[in-house]
Amino acid sequence: MIKRVILAGFGNVGKEFVKLIDEKRLYIREKYDLDLILCGVLEKEGCIFEDGGIDTSYLINCPLGSQGVLKYTEHYKESYYNYPVLEGDILIECTQSNVKTGGPSINYIINSINRGMDIVMLSKGALATNFNQLMELAGKKDVKIKYSGATAAALPTMDLGVYSLAGAKIISITGVLNGTTNYILNRMFEENISFEQALKEAVEKGIAERENSMDIDGIDSASKILLLANSLMNSNYSLEDVVIKGIRDISKEDILEAKNENKVIKLLCKAYYKDEKLVLEVSPEKVHANSLLGSINGSNKGVVFNTDTMGEIYLIGGASNPRGAAAAALKDVINLCRK
Incomplete structure (x- = not known):
C-alpha cells in the first residue's frame, strides 16, 4: 500500500518526522506493507512538492523552517511552489501551536479534509480552538483524524x-x-x-x-x-x-x-x-x-x-523530545493505514 504524505511545518518535530520516514522506510514496508512517500513540505515562505517523493536524505541535512525549504530548492529548483500544495493521502500537521487563533494550521487542515485527506496532528492550536468544527467536517467528508502526539507526545494516552x-x-x-x-x-x-x-x-x-x-x-x-x-x-x-x-x-x-x-x-x-x-x-x-x-x-x-x-x-x-513526538505521529499514520 502506498500513502503519499504532506508535512506542514519543518521545525524540530517536523524534521524528526522526515528522519524517521527516511530511517524506517524499509522496516515499515516489510512489517506493515506500507510505503510512505513524503511528497510535500509546507512552510511560511513556500512549499516544496514532488509527486514522486521528496529526497528525504537531502532534506534532513537542510536547516529548519522556511530556510530548509528554500535550501532544498537550491538543489531541486523545480520543486518550489509559493502556495501550499495539498496533493496527498495524509496531512501531518506540526506547525507551531497557536491556542488563541489556531494559526495557519486551521486552513491547512480544513483544505486537506475537503480534499479527502486523512489528518495526523501534533500541534494543539487547531484542536484547542476548533475541535468540534474539525470533527464535524471530518465526519461529513469521511476523513479520519488522529492526534495522539498532541496529548502527550510519545506517551500513548489517547x-x-x-x-x-x-x-x-x-x-x-x-x-x-x-x-x-x-x-x-x-x-x-x-x-x-x-x-x-x-x-x-x-x-x-x-x-x-x-x-x-x-x-x-x-x-x-x-x-x-x-x-x-x-x-x-x-x-x-x-x-x-x-x-x-x-x-x-x-x-x-x-x-x-x-x-x-x-x-x-x-x-x-x-x-x-x-x-x-x-x-x-x-x-x-x-x-x-x-x-x-x-x-x-x-x-x-x-x-x-x-x-x-x-x-x-x-x-x-x-520520550519528551521532538523525536518522541515525531514517533507518535508515525504511529498514528501506521494505525490510520492498518487494514
Missing part, C-alpha cells in the same frame, strides 16, 4: 483511552502531561535551586524553548487535558473552560515545605466530575513522593485513568 478502555466509563483523568515543567520542578527539588535557575538550565539543555510561556503558565497542559476530556469523556469544552495556574510562582520555600512532608510538587492536569459536572483544572499540587505520579522524574510524563469497571490504570514514561 490510544489507551480509546482502545484499551473501550466499554469502561472514565470517571477521572489525572496526569503530569508537560515534560518541561516536570523537569523544572524536579531540578528545584533535587538541587534546591530557584525557579529561574531551573528554567535557565532547561533552556540551555534544549528541554524548554526560549519562548516557554505556554509550558510554564500551564497552557500546554490545559490544551492536553482539554483534548483528552473532549475525546474520552464526551465533553464539549474550550480552553476558556479550564481553570489554569502555572508554576511561575513556585518558590524554593514551597519545594522545601513539600519535601518536609515527604511530598513533591507536580503540575497536575485533572478532569473529574463534581456535582455531575465535568471539571477541568491545571495547577501545581503536592503529591506523595512515593506515589506513582510523584515518582515521575526529569522530563517524563504520566497519567492515571480512573474507570468504573477497570479500576485505575497508570501510564508513565514516553
Whole structure:
C-alpha cells in the first residue's frame, strides 16, 4: 500500500518526522506493507512538492523552517511552489501551536479534509480552538483524524483511552502531561535551586524553548487535558473552560515545605466530575513522593485513568523530545493505514 504524505511545518518535530520516514522506510514496508512517500513540505515562505517523493536524505541535512525549504530548492529548483500544495493521502500537521487563533494550521487542515485527506496532528492550536468544527467536517467528508502526539507526545494516552478502555466509563483523568515543567520542578527539588535557575538550565539543555510561556503558565497542559476530556469523556469544552495556574510562582520555600512532608510538587492536569459536572483544572499540587505520579522524574510524563469497571490504570514514561513526538505521529499514520 502506498500513502503519499504532506508535512506542514519543518521545525524540530517536523524534521524528526522526515528522519524517521527516511530511517524506517524499509522496516515499515516489510512489517506493515506500507510505503510512505513524503511528497510535500509546507512552510511560511513556500512549499516544496514532488509527486514522486521528496529526497528525504537531502532534506534532513537542510536547516529548519522556511530556510530548509528554500535550501532544498537550491538543489531541486523545480520543486518550489509559493502556495501550499495539498496533493496527498495524509496531512501531518506540526506547525507551531497557536491556542488563541489556531494559526495557519486551521486552513491547512480544513483544505486537506475537503480534499479527502486523512489528518495526523501534533500541534494543539487547531484542536484547542476548533475541535468540534474539525470533527464535524471530518465526519461529513469521511476523513479520519488522529492526534495522539498532541496529548502527550510519545506517551500513548489517547490510544489507551480509546482502545484499551473501550466499554469502561472514565470517571477521572489525572496526569503530569508537560515534560518541561516536570523537569523544572524536579531540578528545584533535587538541587534546591530557584525557579529561574531551573528554567535557565532547561533552556540551555534544549528541554524548554526560549519562548516557554505556554509550558510554564500551564497552557500546554490545559490544551492536553482539554483534548483528552473532549475525546474520552464526551465533553464539549474550550480552553476558556479550564481553570489554569502555572508554576511561575513556585518558590524554593514551597519545594522545601513539600519535601518536609515527604511530598513533591507536580503540575497536575485533572478532569473529574463534581456535582455531575465535568471539571477541568491545571495547577501545581503536592503529591506523595512515593506515589506513582510523584515518582515521575526529569522530563517524563504520566497519567492515571480512573474507570468504573477497570479500576485505575497508570501510564508513565514516553520520550519528551521532538523525536518522541515525531514517533507518535508515525504511529498514528501506521494505525490510520492498518487494514
